[in-house]
Amino acid sequence: MRAYILVKSREAENIVKHVRGMENVRFADLVYGGYDAVIVVEFEGLERLGRFVMEEIRNRFKVEETMTLIVV
Numbered sequence: 585m586r587a588y589i590l591v592k593s594r595e596a597e598n599i600v601k602h603v604r605g606m607e608n609v610r611f612a613d614l615v616y617g618g619y620d621a622v623i624v625v626e627f628e629g630l631e632r633l634g635r636f637v638m639e640e641i642r643n644r645f646k647v648e649e650t651m652t653l654i655v656v
Contacts (some may be wrong), residue, residue: 588653592648611623
């Protein structure tokens with residue numbers, strides 16, 4: 585499954601650097617607007633996606649908010 589993860593954080597630049605090049609990450613970019621970064625990922629199953637959001641983003645960096653949009 586593909587998902588778009590929107591991240592609001594003062595550490596967005598560090599988050600993007602951290603996840604770029606990871607196996608399941610297709611794109612990771614800084615953006616202007618309501619969020620600071622957009623990360624496009626592909627995972628087999630919701631559990632792996634959820635672990636990625638929690639372990640690689642929310643638990644490692646100071647994150648104000650994330651929104652995960654799953655492609656249908």
